[in-house]
Amino acid sequence: MVSLEDLSGLQTRAEADLAEASTVDAVDAISSALLGQGSPIAEARRGLRDVDPDERRELGRAISEIAEAIEAVVDERRDVLAAIERAEHLAADRVDMTLPGRRPQRGSSHLVRQVWEEVVDIFTAIGYTVASGPEVETAYYNFDALNTPPTHPARLESDTLYVEYGDDPEGVLLRTQTSPVQARWMESHDPPVYIVSPGRVYRRDAVDATHTPVFHQMEGLAVDDNITFADLKGTLAYFIEQFFGPGARQRFLPNFFPFTEPSAEMHTSCHVCGGSGCRTCGGTGWIELLGCGVVDPFVLETAGYDPSQVSGFAFGVGIDRLAMIRYDVPELRYFFDADMRVLEQYR
Ligand code: DAH
Numbered sequence: 001m002v003s004l005e006d007l008s009g010l011q012t013r014a015e016a017d018l019a020e021a022s023t024v025d026a027v028d029a030i031s032s033a034l035l036g037q038g039s040p041i042a043e044a045r046r047g048l049r050d051v052d053p054d055e056r057r058e059l060g061r062a063i064s065e066i067a068e069a070i071e072a073v074v075d076e077r078r079d080v081l082a083a084i085e086r087a088e089h090l091a092a093d094r095v096d097m098t099l100p101g102r103r104p105q106r107g108s109s110h111l112v113r114q115v116w117e118e119v120v121d122i123f124t125a126i127g128y129t130v131a132s133g134p135e136v137e138t139a140y141y142n143f144d145a146l147n148t149p150p151t152h153p154a155r156l157e158s159d160t161l162y163v164e165y166g167d168d169p170e171g172v173l174l175r176t177q178t179s180p181v182q183a184r185w186m187e188s189h190d191p192p193v194y195i196v197s198p199g200r201v202y203r204r205d206a207v208d209a210t211h212t213p214v215f216h217q218m219e220g221l222a223v224d225d226n227i228t229f230a231d232l233k234g235t236l237a238y239f240i241e242q243f244f245g246p247g248a249r250q251r252f253l254p255n256f257f258p259f260t261e262p263s264a265e266m267h268t269s270c271h272v273c274g275g276s277g278c279r280t281c282g283g284t285g286w287i288e289l290l291g292c293g294v295v296d297p298f299v300l301e302t303a304g305y306d307p308s309q310v311s312g313f314a315f316g317v318g319i320d321r322l323a324m325i326r327y328d329v330p331e332l333r334y335f336f337d338a339d340m341r342v343l344e345q346y347r
Pocket residue numbers: 176177178179219220257259260290291292293294313314315316317
């Protein structure tokens with residue numbers, strides 16, 4: 001049985017404990033230890049039923065007074081600490097309304113993608129259709145259908161990335177050029193053909209200033225009645241003027257590609273010096289831009305066309321190369337590193 005003397009000490013103990021408490025949680029813990037279940041106050045109240053009825057009333061009132069007094073100091077201390085905690089919370093959460101806002105970064109097209117779309121637009125404006133083909137390609141479309149003999153060095157594993165598929169270790173590959181789209185398109189469409197086909201191509205190249213194992217090309221193919229090399233020259237002159245601006249000149253040098261005969265590489269007058277010679281063109285005044293030629297009859301025939309009825313021209317141009325030349329980007333790899341300091345300059 002708890003005595004009245006025991007209880008009178010409680011209030012002093014409560015005040016001492018509460019003075020030490022520094023958080024609302026600590027106050028609540030003290031409160032439940034002194035007043036809650038199993039506390040001295042609760043025990044005293046339970047003991048009342050054994051007390052003589054005469055004394056019970058008085059003792060009961062005394063217990064209540066002590067309990068109320070303790071509750072009062074608990075509430076007072078809780079209010080003080082709650083106010084402090086609230087103030088600290090507000091200070092920590094403070095928002096400086098005068099700070100400038102943080103803008104989310106908006107994405108934008110990569111420079112290569114911008115050039116890709118621009119060159120495609122230049123050709124669709126004169127009636128070309130956009131064609132596409134698979135990046136994982138068969139050796140048949142990448143080489144055989146394009147008149148590339150089994151012994152051609154481009155087929156070597158040192159140049160081409162082969163994909164393990166089926167029994168033939170050299171049957172499936174990552175396309176090394178967009179040219180296979182020519183063969184695929186002609187196989188499934190009758191002439192006339194006017195297509196461009198932009199896309200990713202792969203070669204087994206080590207990374208340096210002008211090589212990466214993946215890059216972008218755009219293939220062009222025109223097949224119709226009586227297409228000649230003159231049509232090729234006229235079309236590419238239009239393309240160059242649209243892309244580099246008026247005044248750019250072209251020259252064609254003999255070259256060899258298995259799928260065209262004759263084949264040529266086209267150079268354009270340097271857009272930086274206009275042809276007088278500078279660092280960009282290595283002093284020559286010319287920049288090598290693309291490969292092209294008159295479609296070899298074998299390629300037409302393999303695709304099911306009659307070379308005595310139709311003829312065509314084709315070209316393949318590096319999209320990354322066009323971007324590097326026009327924007328004077330010194331390293332091809334900049335296009336493949338996700339370095340925002342570089343990419344942001346071409347938004
Ligand atoms: N496919 C060639 C390459 O990757 C580029 C090319 C040259 C494409 C001549 C053509 C062409 O269509 O006629 O180097």
